[in-house]
Amino acid sequence: MQDALPTGFEPVDLEIVGLVVSPRHRYDGRPSDGPRPSVAEATGGTERVSSVQVRAGKGLVGDRYFGTRHRFAAVTFLAVEELERVQRDLAVEPLDPFLTRRNVLTRGLDVESLVHSEFTLEVGGARLTFRSLTRANPCAWMDVVLAPGAHQAMRGHAGIRSEPLDDGELAVGPARLVAVRHLSPDDAAQLRREALAAARRG
Numbered sequence: 001m002q003d004a005l006p007t008g009f010e011p012v013d014l015e016i017v018g019l020v021v022s023p024r025h026r027y028d029g030r031p032s033d034g035p036r037p038s039v040a041e042a043t044g045g046t047e048r049v050s051s052v053q054v055r056a057g058k059g060l061v062g063d064r065y066f067g068t069r070h071r072f073a074a075v076t077f078l079a080v081e082e083l084e085r086v087q088r089d090l091a092v093e094p095l096d097p098f099l100t101r102r103n104v105l106t107r108g109l110d111v112e113s114l115v116h117s118e119f120t121l122e123v124g125g126a127r128l129t130f131r132s133l134t135r136a137n138p139c140a141w142m143d144v145v146l147a148p149g150a151h152q153a154m155r156g157h158a159g160i161r162s163e164p165l166d167d168g169e170l171a172v173g174p175a176r177l178v179a180v181r182h183l184s185p186d187d188a189a190q191l192r193r194e195a196l197a198a199a200r201r202g
Helices: 080-090 185-201
Strands: 012-020 051-055 075-079 104-107 117-123 126-135 160-164 168-171 173-182
Touching: 012 168, 075 080, 075 126, 080 104, 117 168, 126 168, 126 185
Parallel strands: 075 104
Antiparallel strands: 012 104, 012 173, 051 168, 075 160, 117 126, 117 173, 126 160
């Protein structure tokens, strides 16, 4: 955890506009069959939460990827501005960012630039660092749940996957990006190989 801002780094004020925590994979099987109902909806609740506990090396408490072998990709981030761009490009009605199923939806943060980096967010006075090694690629479901053409339009702009390196809490509301350490291509590739090897071992 960072104790002070790095020299020469300009913090970025942003907003966490939404959090999604889902205990089950809903976009499974054929898109034509429609998404599976959520566990939360079946019990009268919602997957859209105002805050969530984060655990280092595990993910978001209550989410389907929490504590799994895919911890390096346990938390996904997406900038809602990217979806607004897709809306303009496709000339469609406003798109619901929650339907992308990304865990953390932000405004004011260049999420795509954070792939292959370790970045620190300050939320409610506490700091949480995440390491991103891969992008979050869009799936064919985007053409069904968002709009025809969304799958292709989101390629390279569908967010990032990350692993939390700290315990803490994420909450909807104002936040700050207070540190970014970009990984060299060699370091990122090595960490990705190690993460994939660990995932295969289970």
